[in-house]
Every structure is written in structure tokens, then in C-alpha cells.
Amino acid sequence: MNFYGKIILKADLELISPLMIGSGESEISDRDILLNKEDKPYIPASSFMGKLYNELSSDKKKKYFGQKKVEENDKNVEENKAESNKFEHQSYIICDDLLLTQGTGKNTAIRDGIRINPETGLVEKGAKFDYQVLEPGNHFALEMSINVEPCTYGDCKELMKNIVNVLSNRQFALGGKTSSGFGNLQAQNIKVMEYDFADKKQAAAYLLKKETENLFSKYIEDNSMLNDEFRINASFQIVNSFLIRSYSKTPYGSDATQLKCGDKFVLPGTSLRGALRAKAQKILNLLWENKKNEVDMFIAALFGTTSLEKKNEYSVPSSLYVSETVIDNVECQLQNRIQIDRFTGGTIESALFDSMPVFPVPNDKAQLVNLTLTIHKPLPSQKGLLLLLLKDLYTSELPIGGEKNVGRGLLKGTKATVTNGDKSIHFSDFEDIDEATQKLFNQYIEALISKSDNEAIEEYIAKFKKAKA
Helix, strand or coil: CCCCEEEEEEEEEEECCCECCECCCCCCCCCCECECCCCCECECHHHHHHHHHHHCCCCCHHHHCCECCCCCCCCCHHHHHHHHHHHCECCCEEECCEEEEECCCCCEEEEEEEEECCCCCCEEEEEEEEEEEECCCCEEEEEEEEEECCCCHHHHHHHHHHHHHHHHHCCEECCCCHHHCCCEEEEEEEEEEEEECCCHHHHHHHHCCCCCCCCHHHHCCCCCCCCCEEEEEEEEEECCCECCEECCCCCCCCCCEECEECCEEEECHHHHHHHHHHHHHHHHHHHCCCCHHHHHHHHHHHHCEECCCHHHCCEECCCEEECCEEECCEEECCEEECCECCCCCCECCCCCEEEECEEECCCCCCCEEEEEEEEECCCHHHHHHHHHHHHHHHECCCCCCCCHHHCCCCEEEEEEEEEECCEEEEECCHHHCCHHHHHHHHHHHHHHHCCCCHHHHHHHHHHHHHHHC
């Protein structure tokens, strides 16, 4: 088709989990969110396009996103020379910054973080920090276009189809802590319009910014199920009480209350990841008899890591993604506590404090619904470890949050769905799993015990070390 013009995509992106895009400033927290000149949060086009590029599967993306010139002293000149000569030009794709369309952008919150020493289970000294997030409910306007030249219409249409399907069928997340459930955006009201400048009416419509026929139905494909994912979706009841600490902004509030996102109690993905990581390390130390190097590599490949060695700095992205989960059917109660002197048996002076954990409302309903754990491109041994972690959560063996020493944070599973590629397995109790499924799960756990994937994991980690070097 001899098409010359533009393919334009417009969409409304609703923020459905906290967003953290840092500005580099630290006036309000250790990491403040990015604001425009009107003091409103926005998503830079560079952040959006960078994430989109990584999510696209089209082999045309490198060509149409632009190709930089390879310098003569580049170590990879020979490898990239042919491709560079073929594709060297600026990007065909233009994208605006994503500005707020609904929501004030004022519903921000400060969240606290800590770093736990995996060996002692205690907070590392000086490792307390906080960061600012934009809470869900805000909407951002997306507008991007592809410049179509003669003889490129087919490739550009294929690329736009890929973009539409990524936004429509996948969980699209950007910003910081995306592996902990942050930055999830849900695309709504997607419009795809074509403007052929050879047609005077369409050229005029483009210049006057008039919308033409929405071709979304011709660009969308049913691709909602990804065969390279291993996903667990489960619901839980709180056994006793639950507390992820949030601190009052006034001197009259409680010393610690359950964390909220907006007006809802939540289990943040950061707390869940931390608990899962610590438990995973204990499981591997037990199975592999404290083989530190092998354990550290396996944990790094699944949960991600940043090496703290100055001579050998490298970062590995997480393969495990956890959700931020709303806590329903609970009530908050104030509890006063004291600290006892172990030698005298009396109360330590000025050691009176209180907290406001949440307790389940008396009914049969689950308090945490749709808690989700997902591994992209999983290895059998990684599936095995995630199943062991699920069982510990399910059977109240893995407490989460604060004040675990007084019985808080234990969960009891009510139902779960394990999605393995294009197959889904449903159960309410591990005893209810059929023989074929049990056999499959045992194969994954046996792969973990036998370290069958450790060589592949070592090669995976080596790529990031080499890239940094």
C-alpha cells in the first residue's frame, strides 16, 4: 500500500497501583516524585518509551525506534556494523509526556523502607529510608504517533499492533519498584487513527487535529495469555492480626498504624517480597546445605540484586513480580503495650507505646484477595521454589509484617490458582490437588533440590557482570 502519513495512538492510562518516578530531589522524602512546572506529577515520555521498547516483541522495533551511529572505537563495531548501516536514522515514533487528565495529583504518600540483613533477620544500621509515591486513581493521557513513509506501511502497522496489544493485554508498569507491584497502568478508551497525507481530507483533518475513524478493532489481537509465565493467584484469611507499619503525621496519632493506600488497607509488594526472599534463602540453605555462592546466585536471578562490591558492581533485574494487595473485611483496633525490664520485672520508664493493627471481621470471607506472584520466563527449579513459598504462606508458616513475635502476620490460604503457561490449576487445599498435578509439582521441586538449573542461572548472572564490565 502506497501510504504516506501517520498512525496515531491515543489512550487514557489509569494508575491502579502506586507510582514512583523520582525527580532526584529530596525535600519531602529521600526520593521525591517528579513534578512539572505546575507542580503536578507526570510521566516523562522517555520513561514510557523505554519501558515500551523492552516490552515489545516485534523484530521491527530496533529499526523504527531509531538506531544510533556506531563509533569507530566501539568494541562491538563489527557485530553492529551491518545493522547500523541498514537502520541508522532518528526514531519514526513520536510520543508526548503523559500529563494528568483526571485526578489532582495531590494524593501522594510517603512510604518507609528498610534493608534487612538476611543472615540475622535484623534491620541493617543506617538502612532506613523513605520515598514519595503517587497513589492510584489518577489518569494520564497518552498520545503517540508513527511516521509512515512509502513502502513502510506494513511494518509500521505491525509495530503499532504490537504496541496496542502490549497496552491492552499485558500488565504495563513503569517507574521504580515495578517488581513489587508499583506503577501499574491500565489502558482505557484506546483509539488508533490513520492519516494518509495523499488524501487531502485526511491531511486537513490531521492539521486541524480532527479525529478520524477509530481502527482499534483492526489492531487488537487476543493475546492475553502469555505462555512464558508462571503465575500464582491466591486468597488468604488473616489468622489473628496484621500490621505493616505506617507512622502518624501528627503527634496525637498512634505510634504505628496499618498502612493504607488512599482509604484502603494494603499489603505492599515491598513487604511481601522481603518476607518471600528471606524465606527462600532459608529454604535453599536447608536444601543445599549452606552453599552460599549457589544460594546467592539463585536468589539474585529470581529476586534481583545489586552488588555492593565496589570492584565488581553489577545489577540483576528481578524475574519475580508481586502485587500490592488490598486488605478487606478487617477493623482497626488500638492496643497499648509496654516494655518490661528483664532483670527487675518492672516496666521500663517511658516505654509505653501503642499500635493499631487490623483484625479480621467475624465472617468467612477472605481478607486478602488476588495476591499475585508471577515469574517471567521461569526455570523448573524457580517454579519449585515458588510453590514451596506458596505452601508456607498457605499453611501459616510464613508471617508477614511487623510484631511477628506476638503472633501477627500469619495467613491461612482459602483458594489458589496456579497458571503454568496456558494451563490453570485450581485448588483450595494442597490435599485436594489431583495426582497428575502433584506429580508435575514434585518434578519442579525435584529440579530445585537437584540444582538442575544452576548452570543456566550462572550463565544468566554472568551476562550482567559482563555488561557492567
